[in-house]
Amino acid sequence: MQRIGVFVCWCGSNIAGTVDVVAVAEALKKEPGVVFSANYQYMCSQAGQDLIKNAIKEHNLTGIVVCSCSPRMHEATFRKTAAAAGLNPYMVEIANIREQCSWVHKEMPIGTEKAIILGKAAVAKVNLNTPLVPGESPVTKRALVIGGGIAGIQTALDIADAGFEVDIVEKKPTIGGKMAQLDKTFPTLDCAACILTPKMVDVAQNEKIRIFSYSEVTDVKGFVGNFDVTIKKKARYVKEELCTGCGACTEKCPMKKVPNDFNLNMDTKRAIYIPFAQAVPKVATIDPDYCNMLKNGKCGVCSKVCAAGAIDYTQKDEFIEEKYGAIVVATGFNPISMDKFDEFAYNQSKDVITSLEFERLTNAAGPTAGKLLRPSDHKHPEKIVFVQCVGSRCDACNEKGKEYCSKICCMYTAKHAMLTRDKYPDTEVYVFYIDVRTPGKNFDEFYRRAVEEYGVHYIKGMVGKVVPEGDKLIVQASDLLDNKQLKIEADLVVLAAAIEPDKSARPLATLLTASMDTNDFFTEAHPKLRPVESPTAGVFLSGACQGPKDIPETVAQAGAAASKVIGLLAKDKLTGNPCVAHSNEMMCNGCSSCERVCPYGAITYEDKEFRMPDRTTLMRRIAVVNPAVCQGCGCCTVACPSGAMDLKGFASEQIIAEVDAICK
Amino acid sequence: MKFSYFPGCTLKNKAKSLDIYARRSAEKLGVTLEEIENWQCCGGVFTTAKDEVATKLSSVRILKDAQKKQQALVTVCSACHNVVKQTNYAMQNDKEFAGKVNRYMSEDEYNGETQIYHYLELLRDVIGYDKIKESVVNPIGKKVAAYYGCLLLRPNAVMRMDDPENPTIIEDLIKALGGEAVIYGYRNECCGGYVRMESPELAGKKSQTVIESAKKAGAEVIVTACPLCKYNLEKSGCDIPVVYLTELLAEALGVKEDTNE
Amino acid sequence: MSNSKKYLQEEIIRTSGVNPKKCMRCGKCSATCPAYDEMEYHPHQFVYMVESGNIEPLLESDSLYRCLTCFACVDRCPRSVEPAKLVEAVRLAAIRKQGNNRMTANDVPELIDDETPQQLIVSAFRKYTK
Known part of the structure; x- marks a missing residue:
């Protein structure tokens, strides 16, 4: 019998x-096995924990029930308290009489009646x-980092700086991500390439970092500290170790009309x-x-x-298997398609462009060598209209856009x-805005400068229709x-398209068993207190894959994710969860x-060999659970038809x- | 192939050619349009108010008639199509409204089961533009501006005919008939509609915007499916022909005979 | 808000099926409206005035009869507010009052010509008369 x-x-x-705590303590005192009962203002405080410790020692308690907040909040706290008093921490049960009761x-x-019932259930469990x-x-x-953008x-x-090895898997042929496509960055206006490319070189030269470019993660197995990952290195038909990047091939290739996705298809590249x-x-x-050459062998x-x-030309996709202790998701974002917003005539005129396309048009390395020329006739635009919030902040019933604010558009449009x-x-x-949202260091000052010093016309209102007529765009607003x-x-219309997570994020989340919200942004373990960890142990989040972010925020989160990874990799061993499944081999029928x-x-x-009552032996196939891999989800215990599978700490009889205690 | 057909009142009077050419072209393409018996006027506009029931009953009768014959319903006039389709959508999605209608109509319950095709959708989705292209005997050979107006496309959640902001269903037909489709900015803008009745100036301005836009884009002829659009454009000083799309079709298919019969 | 104002507001919201609180005041409805210049109160004002219960000025305004019901505002509203349905509900509240018909059968002969399509006459009656 427990005490x-x-x-x-x-x-x-x-x-x-809303709960008569004295009455609850009194009522539970009468439950089988209960030898001590107390109440206190803050059980999680030092004094409250001391009360528990003293009671364990004085009354030789073998198990305790704490009627308090959700176990998500303080189960770990009270387990530590019990352990400090010499009690096995798994002899602690929490009855949640706050979130689920008061x-x-x-x-x-x-409230009191329900608290007593919840307490009784917890007592019934501890008894077992x-x-x-x-x-x-x-x-x-x-560590594995998936995505090679700034995050x-x-x-x-x-x-790598902390001394651990890191692999970056990037699906494009180069790292750099969206930031490599940008011209200048707000609010300081330093050139994106000038601050990004040195970091890219650092990555390339760092002995601890390997880059798998033009590669994708295709399989993930294992668990925190011990992930087995398969990486597909797509055939690029060029031997990476031999290529010097001289560029001779890219000048001589006769196939000149390949859409150049780096310049958002506004010019062409070679094959x-x-x-x-x-x-x-x-x-x-x-x-x-x-x-x-690859298509028909002629060239x-x-x-x-x-x-x-x-x-x-004979190169094939290559599959590499690697082990990692931690995985960081940094898959980034893309602007949404403008197909469903053709009231802005994006598909009807070349001179209606997205803001990312505008970045390329003003970038010295872009299709116009940095001269702002409109795509249709390469003339200098004399009147430009910027439209904010295209596809952001839409109603849930609106089948075209996103419900959230894309966060970065107000600032890049001002820029x-x-x-x-x-x-x-x-x-x-002209900038048409609904609200100008500038919460960030030196952000509002930046926007005000655009208006006051540079004479940008900010107009509160939305554009309703853009009509291409002749070589003009009639903007009705x-x-x-x-x-x-x-x-x-206008001569040019620039749409601040909403941003959405990269399409690769959803299948990746499935591989990682990491959770996502309805918008396909990765969910953090806690929105305030654990913002860079996913709820899946060992999987961390960096950058816009978790929500819209600008560069300063992305870099801050990237650093935070790294520190969490370092904290994990610094450990030699991880303590597992003992609440794992185990199979009763006498009942298992394989x-x-x-x-x-x-x-x-x-x-x-x-x-396994079983000795039968008549002294014969029988070979039987039985299930074996690897306790290091098992996460204690309990799926197997429900699926098992013979009741052989059970979960430690959450056994069926417990x-x-x-349930019996609740229904009594 | 047989379909139930609702021409509507204008097609029996001022827009006879819209109706006649629709039937002749359909026959030529192997489709028979069987006119619903004893139909009533759809009312011209769909009243969006949820407590308007009586004004929508004629549309429900038309829909139920098609259902009884187990046929899909074809409409030609943009206004009829819009009213009947919005009514059907309300019967499917507004339980309170459907309940009132069904209680009133004392026959079998109707919940928006009938499938509705606009004549253009019949051409595109049932017959197919490829087949039409093969049947063309007099290619149009003109620059034709498709005028959608508002009723065919909006509200898109109900009409679902095409991309409401950048449609192609008429342009693709024009191309299939051997014409050159002219794209212009105001092809899905309102002609001024019923406001012509009390404010011809407003309707005139709206129509002129459409006409100017089409002409600037090089149009030689404007094509429409709506008698009111045609009227408004013609009354607003349009100096290029405005024709019904069924007339264009009949001409291309070689079935445009004398209609003063 | 007085009780009569509140009752009118509730009636408009109920008959239109529109929730004006969904509006984020972007003005896209008014940006897109082809009848804007002929209106005293514009689509975004209809939404705002119904939300704040200030409906009487709308009932008196010719703007009710300028809305073309072209549904451009309905399709383009990012918040799915459907302003045209609100205008329709206010218009009905106006013409349903006894003696408030805007057009009678006697007016018609003067307003039409030989080519006037039947569609125009029935549409106008739906919009102006109860």
């Missing part, structure tokens, strides 16, 4: 306001608890290409959709001009408007403060039902005892 202590917390008035009830009698000892698992001291780069550099001059790795890649020019002999006015004072610039409808004849439902691959089978 159980019950500790009822007031949580100030949080619980005591906060949801208004009347004292009802047994001490559990967690196992340990080693930690592979290497991934910064995370990798910080982890063999290096995305941009500062690419890392600076290695050529052949686009198999356009290369004549081979690049191979002839390559002095290094790096071209290899575009300001830079245009700075470089081309003859160009008139609201001026809400003047209560007028405006018709502006049917494989449990193996099929296990999301972690923790269940295998072995043939759950039924709880």
